[in-house]
Amino acid sequence: MDLNDLYRDVIVDHNRSPRNFRQIEPPRREADGFNPLCGDKLHVYLRISDDRIEDAAFEGSGCAISVASASMMTEFLKGKTEAEALDLFERMHELLTGEEADLDELASLGKLAALSGVRQYPTRVKCASLCWHTMKSALASGDAVSTE
Numbered sequence: 207m208d209l210n211d212l213y214r215d216v217i218v219d220h221n222r223s224p225r226n227f228r229q230i231e232p233p234r235r236e237a238d239g240f241n242p243l244c245g246d247k248l249h250v251y252l253r254i255s256d257d258r259i260e261d262a263a264f265e266g267s268g269c270a271i272s273v274a275s276a277s278m279m280t281e282f283l284k285g286k287t288e289a290e291a292l293d294l295f296e297r298m299h300e301l302l303t304g305e306e307a308d309l310d311e312l313a314s315l316g317k318l319a320a321l322s323g324v325r326q327y328p329t330r331v332k333c334a335s336l337c338w339h340t341m342k343s344a345l346a347s348g349d350a351v352s353t354e
């Protein structure tokens with residue numbers, strides 16, 4: 207089995223049984239993400255306590271790449287500080303759009319490295335990065351209090 211097969215298996219698995227596919231009750235931070243190129247729609251929820259992401263979850267529908275990326279992201283975010291989450295956003299951005307994959311960087315990202323395969327398919331990069339952009343705006347949203 208080569209690395210690409212392994213990556214494909216990780217994405218298939220997370221798409222078939224997405225982790226943390228649910229809501230988080232308030233107080234929470236949240237944001238909507240939409241990728242019109244593919245039709246992916248995600249809603250990301252975060253619960254933050256003492257500057258640490260206690261819980262991360264998402265809902266929505268989209269292609270296998272967008273769902274698998276969101277599923278892996280929620281697993282990876284738990285226990286991270288807000289600063290670490292933003293740092294991870296930058297690293298994923300680099301992984302998905304950068305010129306060359308750095309092998310040490312790939313290893314440190316664990317399963318998230320499976321998404322590095324999309325760099326060969328520019329239209330798929332938006333699918334893989336959608337949840338990360340949504341997570342970033344959820345972080346910036348503050349502890350939203352709905353007035354509706």
Ligand code: ZN
Pocket residue numbers: 241244245246268269270271272332333
């Ligand atoms: Zn997509």
